[in-house]
Amino acid sequence: MNTLIIISVLPIVILYLGLYKLKKALLPVTVIGLLIALGFAFADWGKEAAPIFNGMMQFNNFSIAFSALTILSTILILLLSKDYFERISDHVAEYYAVMLFALAGIIVMLSYHNLTMLFIGIEIMSVSLYILAGIKKNDVASNEASLKYFLMGAFSTGFLLFGITLVYGASGSFDLSDIRAWILMNPAHLDPLFYTGVLLMIVGLCFKVGAAPFHFWTPDVYEGSPTLITAFMSTVVKTAGFAAFLRLFSTCFNPLSAYWAPTLLIITMLTLFIGNITALYQHSFKRMLAFSSISHAGYLMFAIVALSASSANSVFVYATAYSIASIIAFAVLILVRQQAGSDNFDSFNGLAKKNPFLALTLTIAMLSLAGIPLTAGFIGKFFMFTGALMQYQVALVIIAVVNAIISIYYYFKVIVAMYFNAAEPSEVPVPACFTFVLGLSALATIVIGVYPVLISGLI
Amino acid sequence: MTVIILLLLPLLGALVTLLFKGANAKTVALLFGLAEFAVAATFLSQFIPDATTQFGVDFEWIASAGVHFKAGIDGISMVMVLLTTLLVPIIILSTFKHDYKNPAVFYALILFMQAGLLLVFTALDGFLFYVGWEAALIPIYFICALWGGGDRIRINIKFFIYTFAGSLFMLLGLIYLYTQNPAHNYDIQAFYHLHLSAYKQSFVFWAFFLAFAIKMPLFPFHTWQPDTYTESPTGGTMMLSGIMLKMGIYGVIRWLIPVSPAAFAQWGPVAIVLAVIGIVYASLIAFNQRDGKRLIAYSSIAHVGLIAAGIFAWDIQGIQGALIQSLNHGINIVGLFFVMDIISRRLNTRDIDQMGGIAKLAPQFAIMFLIIVLGTAALPLTNGFIGEFLLLNGIYQYNIFLSAVAGLTIIFCAVYMLRMYKKIMQGETNALTAVFTDITGSEKIVLGIICTLIIVIGVYPQCILHLSEASVHHLIEQVNQNKLTSVK
Numbered sequence: 001m002n003t004l005i006i007i008s009v010l011p012i013v014i015l016y017l018g019l020y021k022l023k024k025a026l027l028p029v030t031v032i033g034l035l036i037a038l039g040f041a042f043a044d045w046g047k048e049a050a051p052i053f054n055g056m057m058q059f060n061n062f063s064i065a066f067s068a069l070t071i072l073s074t075i076l077i078l079l080l081s082k083d084y085f086e087r088i089s090d091h092v093a094e095y096y097a098v099m100l101f102a103l104a105g106i107i108v109m110l111s112y113h114n115l116t117m118l119f120i121g122i123e124i125m126s127v128s129l130y131i132l133a134g135i136k137k138n139d140v141a142s143n144e145a146s147l148k149y150f151l152m153g154a155f156s157t158g159f160l161l162f163g164i165t166l167v168y169g170a171s172g173s174f175d176l177s178d179i180r181a182w183i184l185m186n187p188a189h190l191d192p193l194f195y196t197g198v199l200l201m202i203v204g205l206c207f208k209v210g211a212a213p214f215h216f217w218t219p220d221v222y223e224g225s226p227t228l229i230t231a232f233m234s235t236v237v238k239t240a241g242f243a244a245f246l247r248l249f250s251t252c253f254n255p256l257s258a259y260w261a262p263t264l265l266i267i268t269m270l271t272l273f274i275g276n277i278t279a280l281y282q283h284s285f286k287r288m289l290a291f292s293s294i295s296h297a298g299y300l301m302f303a304i305v306a307l308s309a310s311s312a313n314s315v316f317v318y319a320t321a322y323s324i325a326s327i328i329a330f331a332v333l334i335l336v337r338q339q340a341g342s343d344n345f346d347s348f349n350g351l352a353k354k355n356p357f358l359a360l361t362l363t364i365a366m367l368s369l370a371g372i373p374l375t376a377g378f379i380g381k382f383f384m385f386t387g388a389l390m391q392y393q394v395a396l397v398i399i400a401v402v403n404a405i406i407s408i409y410y411y412f413k414v415i416v417a418m419y420f421n422a423a424e425p426s427e428v429p430v431p432a433c434f435t436f437v438l439g440l441s442a443l444a445t446i447v448i449g450v451y452p453v454l455i456s457g458l459i
Numbered sequence: 460m461t462v463i464i465l466l467l468l469p470l471l472g473a474l475v476t477l478l479f480k481g482a483n484a485k486t487v488a489l490l491f492g493l494a495e496f497a498v499a500a501t502f503l504s505q506f507i508p509d510a511t512t513q514f515g516v517d518f519e520w521i522a523s524a525g526v527h528f529k530a531g532i533d534g535i536s537m538v539m540v541l542l543t544t545l546l547v548p549i550i551i552l553s554t555f556k557h558d559y560k561n562p563a564v565f566y567a568l569i570l571f572m573q574a575g576l577l578l579v580f581t582a583l584d585g586f587l588f589y590v591g592w593e594a595a596l597i598p599i600y601f602i603c604a605l606w607g608g609g610d611r612i613r614i615n616i617k618f619f620i621y622t623f624a625g626s627l628f629m630l631l632g633l634i635y636l637y638t639q640n641p642a643h644n645y646d647i648q649a650f651y652h653l654h655l656s657a658y659k660q661s662f663v664f665w666a667f668f669l670a671f672a673i674k675m676p677l678f679p680f681h682t683w684q685p686d687t688y689t690e691s692p693t694g695g696t697m698m699l700s701g702i703m704l705k706m707g708i709y710g711v712i713r714w715l716i717p718v719s720p721a722a723f724a725q726w727g728p729v730a731i732v733l734a735v736i737g738i739v740y741a742s743l744i745a746f747n748q749r750d751g752k753r754l755i756a757y758s759s760i761a762h763v764g765l766i767a768a769g770i771f772a773w774d775i776q777g778i779q780g781a782l783i784q785s786l787n788h789g790i791n792i793v794g795l796f797f798v799m800d801i802i803s804r805r806l807n808t809r810d811i812d813q814m815g816g817i818a819k820l821a822p823q824f825a826i827m828f829l830i831i832v833l834g835t836a837a838l839p840l841t842n843g844f845i846g847e848f849l850l851l852n853g854i855y856q857y858n859i860f861l862s863a864v865a866g867l868t869i870i871f872c873a874v875y876m877l878r879m880y881k882k883i884m885q886g887e888t889n890a891l892t893a894v895f896t897d898i899t900g901s902e903k904i905v906l907g908i909i910c911t912l913i914i915v916i917g918v919y920p921q922c923i924l925h926l927s928e929a930s931v932h933h934l935i936e937q938v939n940q941n942k943l944t945s946v947k
Contacts, residue, residue, distance in 0.1 A: 313523070373593040379521075382586075382630075386524065389634050394662075401627045408620050420604060420612050457523050 001052065001059055002040035003067055004111070006033060007104045011097035018093020027082060030096050034075050034103075041067050051113040055175045062312055063111040065458050066243040069316065070106050070236045073323045074099070076441065077232050079433045080331050084228055088136050095135065099232065102128035106240040110247070115164045115174040118244060122160065122208065125240065126153045129233060133225040145224025152207065152217035160204025166197030176252045183255050190256075198253060198260055202267075205248070209241035211297045212271040219278075222290035227337070230286065231330035234293040235323035242300050246315055249304050257307055264305045265396060271298035272403045279410050286343040288410055289329055292369065295403060296322050302384040302400070306391035312459040314387050318380030320455055321368055321448065324441045325377060328365035331438055332358050339428045348414050350423030357435070358428060359418045361442040366411040368445045371404055376448035379456070461516040462530045462581050465502065465540070466574055468495050469547075473570040477563050485555060488566030492548035495573065499544035506537055508926050510933035512583065520587075525637065525644035530581040534930030538782045538923060539580040539709050542789050546701045547573050549908060553797045554694040555901040556804065559606055565694070568598040572698060579706050585633040585645035588714070592626055592670075592706065599698055606692040618687040621680075625673035632666030636718060650718045651937060654944050660722035667715040668730065674707035675763045677730075678737030688756035693800040696752070700759050700796065701789040708763070708785050711770050712778060717934060720942040723773070731771035731857070735865050737764035742871035751799045751809045754879055755792065758835070758872060762788050765868050768861065769850035773938070777853020778931045783923050784846030787834070787916060791843060794831040794909040798824075801902055802883065805895055811879055816888030821897035825884050827906040832880045834913040836873040842916035845924075 010033040017025050041064050051058040078096070085095045105124025112118045130153065134146025168174055170191040171182040183190065203214065210218040222230045253260065275295025282288040300318055303311040333343065335358065340347035352359035368377035381404065388397050430438075448455060472491030479487050502514060515531035532540060551569065559565045575598070578591025596619070604615040636650050637643065639659070655663075673680045688696050716723045741760035748754035766784050769777035801824070802817070803809045818825035830841070837843035847869060855862035898906060916923060 310523075367597070372597060373590045378593075382634075383524070385631065386634050386637065389631070389638050397631060401624075401631060404627055405620060405624045408623055409616065412616055412619070416604075416612055416616070419601075452521055453523075456521060 001057070002043075003037045003059075003071075004057075004104065004107045006037040006040060007071075007100060007107055010034070010037070011100035011104070014093055014097045014100065018091070018097070023086075023092055026093055026096050027078065030078055030100065031075055034071050034078075038068060038071050041071070051177075055177070056114045056117050057108070057111045058113040059111050062243075062247065062459055063107075065316055066110045066239065066319075067107055069320055069323065070103065070110070070239055073236045073239070073327065074103055074232070076327050076437050077228060077236070079437050080231075080327075080334065081228055082431065082433050084226075084334070088226055095132075098128045098131050098135075102132070102232075103236070106236065109240050109244040112244070112247070113176050115167065115176070115179075118248065119157075119161060119164060121244070123157065125237065126157065126208075129153075129229075129237065132229045132232070133221060135229070136226055141224035142226065143224075145221045148217055148224075149221045156204050156207030156214065158204075159200050159207065163197045163200030163202075163204055166193050166200065168197075170194035170197060176248070180252050180255070183253070187255070195259065198256065199263070201248070202260065202263060205241065205245045206267060209238060209245060209297050209300075210294055211267055211301060212274040212294065213267075215271070215274065215294050215297075218294055219287055219290045222293070223284070223287050223343075227286065227330055227334050230290075231327055234289065234330075235326050238293065238297065238300075239319040239323060242297075242303075242315055242319060246304055246311060250307055250311060254307055261305055261307075264301060265393070268298050268301040268305055268396065269399055271295065271301060272399060276403045276406045280406065282410070283345060284343040285329075285333055285345055285348065285414060288345075288413075289326065289333075292407065292410070293326070295407065296369070298403070299381065299384055299400065302388050302393075302396070305396065306388040306393050308387060308390060310383070310387055313456060314380070314383040316459055317376075317383050317448075317452065317456050321376035321380040321445070324444050324448075325365040325368040325375075328361050328438055328441045328445075329369070331434055331441075332362045332365075335428055335430060335434060339426065345413055345417050348417040349421040350425075351418040351428070354423070354426060355428045355430065358430065358438070361438045362418065363415050364442045364445050366415055368449070370408055370411040374446065374449045376445045376452070379449055379452040383456070460502070460505070460514055462514045462532060463516050465495070465498055465514075465581070466530070466577055468498060469570045469574040469577070473567040473574070476567045476570060479563055481562065484563040484566050485551070488570060489548060489551045491570055492544075492551050492573075496544045496548055499540055502532060503537065503541065506532070506926070508534055508929055510534070510929040515583075524586070525642075526586040527584045527644060527646065528587060529584040529646065530578070530587065531583055532581055534927035535709070535712060535782060535934070536580050537926050538786055539705060540577060541923075541926075542705060542786045543573060543576050543580065543702050546697070546789050546793055549793060549905055550694055550697045550701065552901055553697065553793070553800070553905045554692075557692070557694075559692070561605075565602065565606060568602050569694065569698065572598040572602075572703075576702055576706065580709055583647045585636065585647065585650065585714075587645075589626070589630055589633060592629070593623075595703060595706065596622055596626070599695060599703060602695040602698070603687060603691040606695065607690045608692075609690040611690050614683075614686045614690050618683045621673055621683045625670035625680075628666040629670035632663045635666070636663060647714070647718075651941065653718070654941065655719075655721075657721035657725055660719035661726065664715065664719040664722035664726055667710065667719070668726075671707040671710045671715055672733075674710070675704050675767060676707075676760065677733055677764065677767055678740055678760070679733070681737065681741070681760050684760060685753055685756045688759070689750060689752045693796055696796050697793045700756070701793040704759070704763060705785045705789065708766055708770065708781060711767065712781070712934070716770070716773060717938050717941075720938045723938075724942055727771050727773070731768050731854075731861060734764045734768040734771060735861050737761070738768070738865055738868045739871075742868060742875070745871070745875045749810050749812050751802070751811045751879065751883070752796070753809075754811070754875065755795045755799060758875065759788075759792055761868050761872065762792075762835075765847065765850055765865055768865050769853045772853045772857035773935065774853050774856055775928075775931055775935060776849045776856070778935070779924055779927065780846050780849025780851075780853055782927050782931070783916075783920060784843075784850060786923060787842040787846045787913075790909055790912050790916075791831060791835045794906065794913075795835060797902075797905055797909070798828050798831060801898060806891055808891070811882045813889075814883045814892050815886035816884070817892050817895050818884040819888060820892070820895045823903070824898045824906075827898075827910050828884065829880065830910045830913055831906075832876045834917070836876045837869055840914070840917045842913045842920070844917060845920040
């Protein structure tokens with residue numbers, strides 16, 4: 001609870017700092033505030049608190065672990081933002097503030113125990129993101145991204161809200177435990193309205209996490225937004241979306257898995273194929289990352305399709321590995337883009353000669369995303385595959401393997417460009433904070449890959 | 460002493476090598492390769508050749524997933540460990556005449572790969588085996604793609620995707636066995652005693668088969684191999700052909716057949732026929748090769764086909780033959796690729812049709828090359844003979860006709876090997892070959908060691924055979940028992 005309060009108050013403080021033109025203090029205050037929030041989150045660890053505020057929120061280990069992950073990812077992204085926002089906007093304080101507001105919405109999404117709170121959390125996050133996507137006011141692509149995201153997002157929120165209403169109409173409650181109790185009480189004849197409601201909620205949530213066939217907004221929004229915001233959306237926001245998705249289905253709708261699992265199974269397969277095959281054809285690294293994030297959404301869906309006690313753990317490990325690797329990829333992209341001026345794979349040519357450190361960290365990130373052993377990404381895939389095979393989803397796992405093979409091709413494309421393609425020698429300057437974030441993330445990827453027990457037993 | 464030392468020393472070597480610049484990196488890497496061989500030799504001297512697993516290590520790695528770090532050495536592993544630790548210093552030494560760019564990285568990758576290979580050969584836990592399997596793949600990809608020639612990027616991405624596809628299916632097989640294991644762990648002994656139905660075993664069999672058949676490679680999964688071998692730097696080709704393909708052979712003996720004995724009883728004939736087809740097919744293609752490196756690559760497919768057929772025959776001679784022949788094939792093919800490297804470095808071509816008359820110019824080289832060719836062609840008193848004899852004997856007891864077809868490999872091999880020797884070494888010296896100089900320094904040492912090994916193993920093969928005999932006996936008995944209980 002304290003975490004949420006701090007993260008809600010922090011952006012207001014930031015706005016005042018902005019008002020008094022204390023630009024230098026923005027980043028330190030934000031990071032320190034987030035670290036305090038993180039400390040409060042850990043203080044509640046293991047208490048398994050009951051729902052509070054008339055069952056609106058519940059801060060259990062699940063929400064604490066995911067809060068910690070999202071807060072840490074946000075800190076890493078903010079560390080990359082030194083000097084970045086100044087270049088694209090005059091109103092730097094708003095930037096930090098809006099990002100923190102989004103994070104506050106995310107904490108609500110991770111801790112809800114009532115469908116209204118789920119909706120409010122998603123809205124707080126989404127509205128902030130619409131602003132962030134369009135923060136480059138004079139850039140057409142950024143404006144387009146913002147408008148597209150807003151229209152699509154509003155549309156999907158409509159679906160979600162409609163679904164919540166129908167579920168409420170059938171079961172008479174917004175409370176997760178009450179709905180679950182109601183399902184268990186009337187197992188034989190549930191109202192068709194209820195099923196429709198669940199289906200509509202699936203549609204709404206799939207929109208938010210970018211699963212096919214509701215993924216159409218993703219590539220354009222990711223490409224048009226400022227790269228740091230894209231990094232934020234594809235890591236923190238995606239993690240939060242999946243955590244909310246999983247929380248709903250594992251605590252509330254799990255008795256009905258026979259009904260919704262086939263739907264999600266098809267969505268998962270589609271997501272994997274569409275994400276991977278489209279990523280194959282991209283020339284832009286940023287757009288490739290957007291499509292690869294769709295395919296990773298497919299792997300993350302495994303945990304929901306093959307729902308079990310270990311699902312939360314699998315999602316947590318996978319999301320951690322994916323977030324860290326994506327942050328590396330976007331950070332290197334920012335630097336390369338500054339130097340080469342474009343997002344294309346060609347910009348990476350000869351990076352290994354220009355800057356071996358950047359090339360090495362990006363290679364580790366790509367290997368992790370591709371799921372090669374001794375990196376965190378492999379551990380994530382390993383847990384996902386194990387969970388799915390435990391539930392006898394053999395066809396799904398085989399399709400996932402085929403997709404993992406396809407993904408090698410485009411992840412290696414950038415490695416090939418960096419190490420094997422020649423380019424004119426030039427310098428790629430790396431600011432100290434980038435070195436710190438990249439080094440830390442690459443190290444974490446390897447450490448988790450070698451000794452996953454550090455994070456795998458948490459939830 | 461535990462196997463941990465064996466696994467960590469090359470990793471340490473890789474890190475230390477990275478610190479050195481220029482030619483020093485070679486020497487440091489060689490020293491670590493020799494130190495690793497010394498460690499293996501100590502293991503060998505303390506090794507008791509019975510069926511037990513020795514020098515074992517076992518601790519919990521990922522508790523929630525039932526993964527243990529469990530490794531050890533029995534007779535079968537011992538032969539493979541010997542092969543790896545023996546060949547790596549030879550391979551490092553054989554690259555001394557090359558000036559690779561970024562030598563520190565090159566040699567560090569070789570040592571890193573050695574750690575992965577040794578992990579594969581000693582792992583007794585499915586997850587650990589898979590980790591080693593992939594850990595050996597990443598460095599060789601970079602070795603081949605960074606220091607290779609020709610169209611190396613396309614070729615190596617094909618190689619990588621091929622082998623990665625195979626290993627992912629193997630991973631599924633391993634996870635499937637885990638889900639069927641009531642103890643919920645990846646222990647190989649637990650996997651041996653699962654007693655699944657033949658239908659369930661079939662999935663596991665084919666998942667594993669795919670991985671191992673691609674790695675060896677067996678017909679029809681061999682299409683990545685000739686290109687990759689040809690375009691890799693010689694050191695990389697030697698690592699691939701000398702050691703890495705033995706991962707597939709070892710995998711079949713240790714994992715594929717023992718974990719799915721009933722499916723093996725059902726599908727074994729298909730596998731052995733594929734292996735025999737590969738022998739004939741690759742030999743026929745080898746006849747027509749003008750590129751020396753490519754010829755050796757195809758000859759390797761034929762030889763590995765014979766080894767695989769011997770394993771799938773699954774009797775004591777077949778497997779003993781496969782093990783000793785793995786070692787021999789490693790030694791011989793490293794020798795052959797090194798010979799080809801010496802020639803192509805002096806003449807700047809690998810086209811054997813343009814060569815001739817080198818024997819007169821380089822008598823020492825000619826003798827050593829001849830010994831290697833004879834070893835490859837399995838002449839009695841060379842190392843190849845005992846291996847192929849045991850293998851054919853094993854296949855003969857399985858099926859006479861298959862044995863007759865597989866036996867063609869000896870004739871074919873003698874034909875294309877001796878013809879290659881004739882074209883390169885004999886006849887008239889021409890304008891191209893007139894500049895050829897005899898071998899010197901490190902070349903002499905490498906070829907000398909290889910020739911000595913060929914003759915020593917050829918005369919006294921028992922020194923290798925006795926290591927694995929008890930383990931092989933034990934394994935075969937175990938599998939035959941499980942085969943019966945599974946069918947019930």
